[in-house]
Amino acid sequence: MRFKQLVAVASLVGGLAACKDMVAVDNENNPDRTRTLKRPSDVEAVGSSQFQQVISATIGSINRVNTGMMTASFENASALANNGLGPRSALPRTSIGNSRGNAYASENFNTFQILSFAARAESDVLARAKAPGFVLTSTGDEQRLKAFAHFVHGVAIGYLAMTYDSLGVPRPEDVTTEVQPLESRTAAATYALSELDSALAYAKKSGTSSLPANWLTGPGGATVSASNFARVIRSFKARIRAGVARDPQERAAVNWAEVIADATNGITSNLVVRMNPSQGWNYDWLDTGLHFRDANWHQMTYYVIGMADTTGAYDTWLSADRDNRTPFVIHTPDLRFPQGNTRADQVTGDVPLGLPRYIRNRPPGADQAAVGWRASFYDHYRFRAFADTKATGGADLPFFTVAENDMLAAEGYIRTNNIPAAAALIDKTRVPNGLAALTGVVTTATQPVPGGAGCVPRVPVSPTFTTTACGNIFEAMKWEKRMETAYTTFGAWYFDSRGWGDLPEGTALEWPVPYQELDARVKPIYDLGGPSLPQHAGVSTYGFGSVIGGKQL
Numbered sequence: 001m002r003f004k005q006l007v008a009v010a011s012l013v014g015g016l017a018a019c020k021d022m023v024a025v026d027n028e029n030n031p032d033r034t035r036t037l038k039r040p041s042d043v044e045a046v047g048s049s050q051f052q053q054v055i056s057a058t059i060g061s062i063n064r065v066n067t068g069m070m071t072a073s074f075e076n077a078s079a080l081a082n083n084g085l086g087p088r089s090a091l092p093r094t095s096i097g098n099s100r101g102n103a104y105a106s107e108n109f110n111t112f113q114i115l116s117f118a119a120r121a122e123s124d125v126l127a128r129a130k131a132p133g134f135v136l137t138s139t140g141d142e143q144r145l146k147a148f149a150h151f152v153h154g155v156a157i158g159y160l161a162m163t164y165d166s167l168g169v170p171r172p173e174d175v176t177t178e179v180q181p182l183e184s185r186t187a188a189a190t191y192a193l194s195e196l197d198s199a200l201a202y203a204k205k206s207g208t209s210s211l212p213a214n215w216l217t218g219p220g221g222a223t224v225s226a227s228n229f230a231r232v233i234r235s236f237k238a239r240i241r242a243g244v245a246r247d248p249q250e251r252a253a254v255n256w257a258e259v260i261a262d263a264t265n266g267i268t269s270n271l272v273v274r275m276n277p278s279q280g281w282n283y284d285w286l287d288t289g290l291h292f293r294d295a296n297w298h299q300m301t302y303y304v305i306g307m308a309d310t311t312g313a314y315d316t317w318l319s320a321d322r323d324n325r326t327p328f329v330i331h332t333p334d335l336r337f338p339q340g341n342t343r344a345d346q347v348t349g350d351v352p353l354g355l356p357r358y359i360r361n362r363p364p365g366a367d368q369a370a371v372g373w374r375a376s377f378y379d380h381y382r383f384r385a386f387a388d389t390k391a392t393g394g395a396d397l398p399f400f401t402v403a404e405n406d407m408l409a410a411e412g413y414i415r416t417n418n419i420p421a422a423a424a425l426i427d428k429t430r431v432p433n434g435l436a437a438l439t440g441v442v443t444t445a446t447q448p449v450p451g452g453a454g455c456v457p458r459v460p461v462s463p464t465f466t467t468t469a470c471g472n473i474f475e476a477m478k479w480e481k482r483m484e485t486a487y488t489t490f491g492a493w494y495f496d497s498r499g500w501g502d503l504p505e506g507t508a509l510e511w512p513v514p515y516q517e518l519d520a521r522v523k524p525i526y527d528l529g530g531p532s533l534p535q536h537a538g539v540s541t542y543g544f545g546s547v548i549g550g551k552q553l
Contacts, residue, residue, distance in 0.1 A: 037128045040136050047125035047145050048215045050118045050152045052280055055273070055399075057114035058159060058490035059283045062290060065111045065163060065511060068104070069494035070285070072507055074544075075486055077301035077374040083107055085297075091322060091373065091545050091552070093506030093537075095530030098515050109514040112164060115156045120170040122153035127172040140209040144226070147202035148215060151233055154195030158240035161189040162495055165510045165528065165535065168517075179521070182513065189244040196237045203230040218274035218281040220394055228267075235266030235400055238408045243495040246509045246535070251499035256412035263409035270401050275386075276394035283397055286383045286390075286487060292350070295368040300359065300378045303544055304482060304493075307457035307468070308332035314458065319466040322373040322552045329361070329377065334456050335434040336483055343377060352385035356433050358483065380486055403429050403484035410477045419443055422473060429480050442473050449476050465543025465553055478502075498537070504545025506530055507537040 037043045059066055068088030070076040078085040084104045087094065098108065126149045128134060129142065136142045160167045168180040169188050183191075202208060208226035211217075216224055216232070224232070238259045245251035275281045285291050291298045302325070306314035313328040320326070329343050336358040338346035346361035353360060360381040369375040389395040406425040413422035423438035431437050436450040448470035449455050455470035457479040471479070478500060485492040497503045508529020515525045528535045539546050543553045 037124060040134055043125055043128045043134070044136060044141075044145050046121055047129070047149045047152075048212070050122050050125075050149075050156070051216055052214075052218075053114055053118040053121075054152060054156055054159070055281060055283075057111050057118065057156075059285065060280075061110070061282075061284045063106055063110055065107055066490055067107065067285065069491045073491075073493035073497045073503060074301050074303045075482075075493040076291075076380075077299050077376070078297055079369075079374055080296055082297075089374075091504060093504055093508070093530055093545060095527040095533050095536075096508045096511055098512045098518075098525055098527050100515050100519070100525070102515075105515065108511055109516050112160065112167070112511075112514050112517065115160050116168065116170075119153055119156040119160070122149045122156070123170040123172050123174065125149045126153065130172070138207075138209065140207040143202050143205045143208040144211065147199045147208060147226075147229065147233075148211065150195050150199035150202065151229075151236070154192045154199060155236055155240070157188055157195065158192035158236070158244070159490065161185040161192060162240065162243050162491065163511055164513055166513055182521070182523075185244065185510070189240065192240060193237060196233055196240070200230055200233045200237075203227075203233060213274070217272065218394070219276050219279045221272065221274035221396075231265065231267050232271055232400070234262040235271070235405045235408075238262040238266060238405065239400070242408055242411070242499065243491070245499040247538070248499065248501040251501075252415070256415045260409050260412035260416070263405050263412070266405045266408075267400060267402055270398040272396045273399040274394045275390050275397050277391055279394075281394075282390070283386075283487075286387050286397075288387050291380075291487070292384060292387050295362065295366060295379070298379060299362075299368075299374065299376050300380055301374050302328070302376050303373065303542075305330065305337075305359065305376070305378060307459055307471075307479065308334050308337055309458065310451075310454045310456065315467050318460055318468070318553070324371060325373050325375070326371055327367075327376050332456060333434045333451075333454060334483075337378075346377075348381070350384075352388070353381050358382040358486070383487055398488050401484055401488055404481060404488075407477055407481040407484075411474075414445055414474050414477060417445065419445060419473060422477065426473070426477050426480055429484055430476065433483075438473060438476060442476075445474065446472055448472060460542040460544075462543070464549060464551075465546075466551070500541060501538070502541045502544070503537040505537055505539050506545060509535045509537060 062083045068084035071078060071085050071089035080086050084107055129145055157169055166182040166184055167188050169183050169191055170180060174180060203226050210226060211224040211229055213221040213223055241259055242254055245254055275283055302317050306317060309330045309332055311331045317325050317328060330337055335356045338361045340346040343361055347363055348360040349363060360379050361377045362379050386395045386397060406428060410422040410425040423442055427437050427439050435456050441450045457471045457475050458468040459471045459475050461467060461469045482493055498509055510528060512526055512528045518525050527533055530536055546553050
């Protein structure tokens with residue numbers, strides 16, 4: 001019985017304990033749902049607070065798996081041991097350790113636990129809200145609550161399926177005193193998408209009320225009309241449907257017609273969330289004491305941003321042994337990068353950048369390493385102003401950008417050979433940022449992007465992966481998605497890089513169910529990833545992390 005109770009704490013009934021406005025109960029490990037959700041206003045309070053828990057589980061603290069995902073995908077580079085920064089990015093790659101008390105046990109478990117709590121809480125809310133006699137102020141408010149609860153339920157389960165190999169899936173019809181079995185991430189993702197379909201159906205009902213700010217967009221954020229909420233739901237459907245794929249074969253097998261349909265009916269402006277740490281809404285990593293502290297915590301390795309260079313310096317960098325690579329100045333027409341012929345021309349201090357720049361060349365005195373594949377002159381600085389102001393009244397973060405939504409549709413168009421439609425979407429961010437238009441120029445999936453010697457992106461090519469060539473439209477799509485989503489959301493580069501086959505060889509493709517949950521269920525503990533265990537990346541699209549011809553890439 002002890003083990004059964006532990007499971008309940010981890011993934012079955014813990015959700016209500018995580019709610020901000022929870023009423024007191026006698027036993028926190030076995031809350032009385034009848035009393036906790038007795039009044040309709042209590043049910044609404046619980047249901048409306050759970051997207052905040054999704055934020056907390058994913059980006060709300062550095063003590064989450066997202067911190068390691070950033071370095072594993074080269075969105076960030078750091079050799080520090082903190083929160084898995086260095087170990088998750090180490091080359092050659094290692095497994096996700098899951099032994100009892102391992103160094104990153106809390107990161108691995110926290111994301112799993114909090115998302116499970118949120119899913120359980122919304123499952124209980126739905127059971128109560130659909131019970132006979134449940135009445136809120138208006139029918140529109142009842143529809144809003146059901147739409148939002150189905151939405152958060154689907155997003156929480158979808159994010160778990162994107163991250164872990166299996167999970168317990170709480171459903172409103174469950175007997176809540178029983179432990180739900182672990183289900184495969186594919187089955188869980190299918191259920192998550194069905195929950196988003198239910199959310200969409202309620203959001204589209206006549207008279208559904210708007211979402212107050214604190215439900216979706218944070219304290220002091222914008223209200224969201226039912227019609228705009230329907231668009232948000234469809235964008236999340238596209239994100240989860242594409243993002244759950246573990247490798248290029250699974251990504252190719254995604255129902256891209258559905259992704260296109262959802263994305264093209266998705267958001268038309270960024271989903272902006274007002275982050276205010278004092279009120280429990282935060283992107284913890286984007287902080288002056290973390291991301292913006294120094295180059296020990298954050299810099300941009302050339303593995304990805306080097307693709308912007310047009311001088312051949314990236315080729316030289318790739319040709320060097322990876323542990324002996326030295327930084328270089330990037331010369332690129334991409335206006336998101338600093339412009340100038342020398343490092344001195346490009347340098348910017350510790351101040352926010354003006355648009356369209358996202359990346360800075362830091363002052364030389366702030367460099368932390370002169371040699372190695374992590375070392376560069378460049379930091380991602382798009383959100384410096386956000387970090388400076390979030391703690392003093394809140395700051396806005398684009399948690400789901402229109403560019404991400406557009407690139408989901410563009411990927412679908414490329415995969416279904418609608419090149420003109422893809423080009424038009426890619427050009428929406430590509431052309432304003434100084435890169436040559438694809439529309440009317442690129443007409444096939446294999447044709448290189450325009451620009452000649454000055455093309456962007458330039459990608460490593462086989463067999464040696466030490467020289468580069470102009471990428472095709474698929475590479476142009478990936479470039480825009482990476483540039484526009486960096487540091488905006490959960491797993492921004494990791495999930496896509498995994499599905500595209502771009503992660504370094506040996507990178508773990510998913511996290512195991514945390515040992516705490518496995519112990520509670522009396523199941524064996526296991527690791528995943530690394531060169532010798534299941535669920536690791538094969539040879540990267542770009543050769544990253546492999547040894548080819550005796551050279552460490």
